[in-house]
Amino acid sequence: MEADAVSALANVLGPAFAAACRCILDTAGRVVVTGMGKSGHIAGKIAATLASTGTPAFFVHPGEASHGDMGMITASDCVIALSNSGSTHEILTLLPLIKRLGIPLISMTGSDTSELAQAADVHLLAAVETEACPLNLAPTSSTTAALVMGDALAIAILEARGFTAEEFAFSHPGGALGKRLLLRVADVMVSGSDIPTITPTAVLADAIFEMTHKGLGMTTIASDDRQLLGVFTDGDLRRAVENGTDFRATPLTEVMTAGARTVHQELLAAEAMALMERHQISALVVVDDQNTILGIVTVLALLKAGIS
DSSP: OHHHHHHHHTTTOSHHHHHHHHHHHTOSSOEEEEESTHHHHHHHHHHHHHHHTTOOEEEOOHHHHTTTGGGGOOTTOEEEEEESSSOOHHHHTTHHHHHHHTOOEEEEESOTTSHHHHHOSEEEEOOOSOOSSTTSOSSSHHHHHHHHHHHHHHHHHHHHHTOOHHHHHHTOTTSHHHHHHHOBHHHHOEEGGGSOEEOTTOBHHHHHHHHHHHTSSEEEEEOTTOBEEEEEEHHHHHHHHHTTOOTTTSBGGGTSEESOOEEOTTSBHHHHHHHHHHHTOSEEEEEOTTOBEEEEEEHHHHHHTTOO
16 A cells, blocks of 8 residues: 555656755755654654755754744745645644745645645645555555655755765765765875884895884885885785795895885775775875875775775
């Protein structure tokens, strides 16, 4: 029954839906979504979806609005009111106040002849033939239809605004997507005195000491002005051991890897992870445009930051 109710919505979308979208897009302030009971729960979800997709929005409980929360609504806002019957007392009580503010009212009801529908500037019909409840009483199909209509509004407006994945991530900084799209190499790299670095005049033993001290499994080899010359990694060390290299006498230049895989600090952390996975390495040297060493980013640091 709920699936049928959702499918039927496609037949009622038309000029009113487009008008509602235009109304929301033209709103200079916030979109205030309100509803009572189960419709209130749906209204809260619609407000949250709008807010997370580029449209500032919040939920106001209609009962609380009559006792002070109307002060949250300003003359630059618009209101979306949900009521399946279109006659919910707590919402109808707010109509004179909304009209007095002179702000647009979008209603979403199951009856286009209801008092709320008639009072609205734009009415969205979300009627259902029957509730999924066997008593045809509990809000089930009607709330599902209202939720889908709200999602349709949010997505249509998202597309009209040209809302991007980066903007979505900005409003979801704690989520996995937010981290992948917002976190930069600069946010997770080792920098300053924590960077393992050694001069090219050093011997192999000096490099091993620096690697052990800094604990990154590698060290950079840099000129006096911190220009990157190469790296010495734990892989290079294993090869030196296999070859019976004299750690105290062998110049580092004979066993180091000239150059290195490098990245800029503004690169997305997720791209740095992909680069390391592609080349099967555990660290990247972070440099500027002059090849000056700025830091080291490691697989372990990215994993700890939630990049995978």
